[in-house]
Amino acid sequence: MIVFVAVLIGLSIVALTVWSARFIAAGPPAEPDLSRVEDVDVPYLCTVCGLSLTVSEAQIGEEIEPPRHCREDMVRAI
Numbered sequence: 001m002i003v004f005v006a007v008l009i010g011l012s013i014v015a016l017t018v019w020s021a022r023f024i025a026a027g028p029p030a031e032p033d034l035s036r037v038e039d040v041d042v043p044y045l046c047t048v049c050g051l052s053l054t055v056s057e058a059q060i061g062e063e064i065e066p067p068r069h070c071r072e073d074m075v076r077a078i
């Protein structure tokens, strides 16, 4: 039983190390192109706590991903 637990912990450490190396190798996301920003008016609502906010600027032609609050995706409030 102890050997099984030791192997399980070892595999977990290896998996975490591989994930960390891939995360670091991927680098940061690309910088947004600030010349391709348009004004928008998209309200969102947090269904957990009731917080509302409005997205006022977004990249031209890109779908706006809902922001997260209370660890959940916010819903569009229209």
Ligand SMILES: [Zn+2]
Pocket (backbone or CB within 6 Å): 046, 047, 048, 049, 050, 051, 069, 070
């Ligand atoms: Zn919330």
